[in-house]
Amino acid sequence: xxxxxxxxxxxxxxxxxxxxxxxxxxxxxxxxxxxxxxxxxxxxxxxxxxxxxxxxxxxxxxxxxxxxxxxxxxxxxxxxxxxxxxxxxxxxxxxxxxxxxxxxxxxxxxxxxxxxxxxxxxxxxxxxxxxxxxxxxxxxxxxxxxxxxxxxxxxxxxxxxxxxxxxxxxxxxxxxxxxxxxxxxxxxxxxxxxxxxxxxxxxxxxxxxxxxxxxxxxxxxxxxxxxxxxxxxxxxxxxxxxxxxxxxxxxxxxxxxxxxxxxxxxxxxxxxxxxxxxxxxxxxxxxxxxxxxxxxxxxxxxxxxxxxxxxxxxxxxxxxxxxxxxxxxxxxxxxxxxxxxxxxxxxxxxxxxxxxxxxxxxxxxxxxxxxxxxxxxxxxxxxxxxxxxxxxxxxxxxxxxxxxxxxxxxxxxxxxxxxxxxxxxxxxxxxxxxxxxxxxxxxxxxxxxxxxxxxxxxxxxxxxxxxxxxxx
Numbered sequence: 001x002x003x004x005x006x007x008x009x010x011x012x013x014x015x016x017x018x019x020x021x022x023x024x025x026x027x028x029x030x031x032x033x034x035x036x037x038x039x040x041x042x043x044x045x046x047x048x049x050x051x052x053x054x055x056x057x058x059x060x061x062x063x064x065x066x067x068x069x070x071x072x073x074x075x076x077x078x079x080x081x082x083x084x085x086x087x088x089x090x091x092x093x094x095x096x097x098x099x100x101x102x103x104x105x106x107x108x109x110x111x112x113x114x115x116x117x118x119x120x121x122x123x124x125x126x127x128x129x130x131x132x133x134x135x136x137x138x139x140x141x142x143x144x145x146x147x148x149x150x151x152x153x154x155x156x157x158x159x160x161x162x163x164x165x166x167x168x169x170x171x172x173x174x175x176x177x178x179x180x181x182x183x184x185x186x187x188x189x190x191x192x193x194x195x196x197x198x199x200x201x202x203x204x205x206x207x208x209x210x211x212x213x214x215x216x217x218x219x220x221x222x223x224x225x226x227x228x229x230x231x232x233x234x235x236x237x238x239x240x241x242x243x244x245x246x247x248x249x250x251x252x253x254x255x256x257x258x259x260x261x262x263x264x265x266x267x268x269x270x271x272x273x274x275x276x277x278x279x280x281x282x283x284x285x286x287x288x289x290x291x292x293x294x295x296x297x298x299x300x301x302x303x304x305x306x307x308x309x310x311x312x313x314x315x316x317x318x319x320x321x322x323x324x325x326x327x328x329x330x331x332x333x334x335x336x337x338x339x340x341x342x343x344x345x346x347x348x349x350x351x352x353x354x355x356x357x358x359x360x361x362x363x364x365x366x367x368x369x370x371x372x373x374x375x376x377x378x379x380x381x382x383x384x385x386x387x388x389x390x391x392x393x394x395x396x397x398x399x400x401x402x403x404x405x406x407x408x409x410x411x412x413x414x415x416x417x418x419x420x421x422x423x424x425x426x427x428x429x430x431x432x433x434x435x436x437x438x439x440x441x442x443x444x445x446x447x448x449x450x451x452x453x454x455x456x457x458x459x460x461x462x463x464x465x466x467x468x469x470x471x472x
Contacts, residue, residue, distance in 0.1 A: 010152040011080040014144065019069065019078065021136055026068045029132035030061045033125030037118055045120060052115055060108075060117060067104050068129070071096040083153060084178040086141045091459050093133055097126050145178055156184040158218045160206055160236065161225020165250045169222075181220070187212060189228055209236055213243040223249045278452040279419050287454060292385050295392045295461075299382035307379055310341055313367045320346050323380060328397035331420045335400055336389040339380035343368030381423050393457040394422025395445035396433075410438055416445040419452075426456075429463035 034057055036042060072078060075096045082089050101122060108117035144150055159166050173179045185201035187209060203212045206228065212218065221240050223233070240247035278284050311322045324342040327335050344364050364372070371377045384390040390397070395416040398406070406413045427433070427444035448456070 010149065011083065014083055014149065014153065015078055015080060018137075018140065021140060022072060022133065023065060023069060025132045025136040026065050026129055027061060029129030030064050030125050032128040032132065033121055034061065036124050036128065037121040042120065042124075056115055060113060060115075063107075064100075064104060064125070067107070068096070068100050071100040071103065075099060080153070081180065084141065084145060084150070084180050086138055089137055089141070090134060091455055093130065093137070094458075095455050097130055101126060153180055154182050155180060155219035156217060157181050157220045157222060158184050158187055158203060158212070158216070160187045160209075160221060160223045161189050161227070162186060163224045163250065166222070166224040169250075184216060184218060187221070189225060206232065206236060210239050210243070213239065213245050218243075218245050220246045220248060223247070277418060277449060279449070284452070288391065288452075288457070289388075291454065291457065292391050296382045296386040299379075300386070303379040303382060306376060307341065310367070310371065310376055310379075314342060314365065317365050317367055318342070318345060324377075327400060328421065329400050329403050329417065330389055330397060331417060333414070333417050336384070336397075338384055338389070338397060341371060341377045341380060343371045343377045378423060385423060389420070391420040391422045393424055393426075393448075393460045394419050395425050395441075395448070396428065397421035406438065410442060413438075413442060416442060416449065418449050424460060424464040426460055429460055 034054065038052065038057075072093075075092050076082075077089065077092045077096060082092070105117065105119070105122060144153075170183055173181055173183060183200065185203040187203050188205050190205050190207050203216060209221075213221070221236070223236065237247045279288065314322050320342075322342055324340045326338050326340065328338045330336045342365075368377070381390060385392060403413070425445065426448040427441040430444055432441045432444060448460075
């Protein structure tokens with residue numbers, strides 16, 4: 001069994017190296033912040049003790065290091081699942097730095113350190129530490145991902161039975177070359193032939209699971225087909241426990257909001273159910289709305305000159321109204337008027353009726369192709385956000401005529417209206433826009449609704465600029 005337990009030991013070693021490296025490089029970042037604040041022209045700003053030395057400030061740097069490590073631990077940076085996830089690490093580090101600023105300044109105000117903590121130093125140290133830690137963490141990730149260490153933290157996954165959810169999971173794993181899992185094979189139910197891809201090994205039947213786990217050193221067993229008895233299920237779970245394999249079940253009975261399933265109790269009786277969605281919380285809605293208002297005001301201020309130029313270009317090519325008004329479906333199915341800059345001819349839908357734009361759409365204006373590629377036609381929607389019809393981030397709004405078709409043809413379509421529609425969204429930054437799979441878009445929209453946080457919104461807004469896809 002020693003070979004089997006390689007990956008958890010390796011994870012612990014790598015996490016220990018990360019903690020040691022973080023401590024060293026956080027200290028370097030804080031020292032760099034100290035040097036920039038007190039040994040560059042910035043020292044002219046504020047009141048600074050001319051006799052202040054590095055040795056006098058060093059205890060504050062040490063405290064800053066400890067608080068940084070505490071912030072990293074609190075925000076979940078030392079999670080083994082992030083070893084091969086550099087972008088998620090970066091987002092977590094950003095959260096940690098915000099948390100650190102609040103704690104460090106709060107502690108300094110309460111304890112009144114001598115010398116006192118310079119607020120300019122704290123702000124500079126945020127940037128220097130972010131730069132140093134990001135560089136160190138990416139170097140660490142690159143070294144692990146391109147060495148034998150990666151093979152030692154990859155976990156072998158076997159499925160009991162087969163379902164469409166398994167096929168989707170395998171596609172997600174195969175699409176990410178740094179995913180910490182390898183699909184090892186399928187364990188068939190007794191007396192049935194599981195339908196699986198040809199290149200996936202058939203390891204045997206569920207009756208042989210004990211020998212399968214020991215022979216193939218399986219780390220994770222996923223029950224995908226629950227067409228066996230309660231006794232068999234308990235036996236499989238117990239066998240996995242004896243062989244140090246994690247046992248997981250795909251919740252096939254819950255087809256929506258599956259990542260928000262939690263064990264609950266009613267009078268002491270355990271029940272599995274869907275927990276309250278994050279954006280049903282009044283506080284979360286207030287935070288999101290505040291971010292929307294601030295973002296909309298900034299967006300309008302920046303985009304007004306661009307819209308003025310687009311107005312001239314549109315009217316030169318196609319005289320008529322520049323703003324295009326269209327009815328879309330908003331939160332809880334309530335219709336609203338969305339505003340866009342017109343990128344098509346005035347009679348674009350006079351013959352065809354409502355339909356999606358397609359690649360090389362003949363109805364588009366010449367300037368329209370450029371506008372759609374850079375999303376400039378969406379700029380007036382900052383006004384929709386400001387008045388509360390939309391949000392900066394959320395599922396993209398659709399037209400009521402199309403929704404009448406979608407809600408009958410596509411399972412779980414309407415739950416995406418639990419939140420305000422967005423200017424951008426989780427599906428869009430993952431390449432699902434225009435004439436792409438509706439099922440996939442809905443899956444990404446539901447994931448966003450279930451897992452909303454302010455940090456996820458920030459991540460999506462950043463990715464909107466970094467992952468510019470061709471639009472129709």
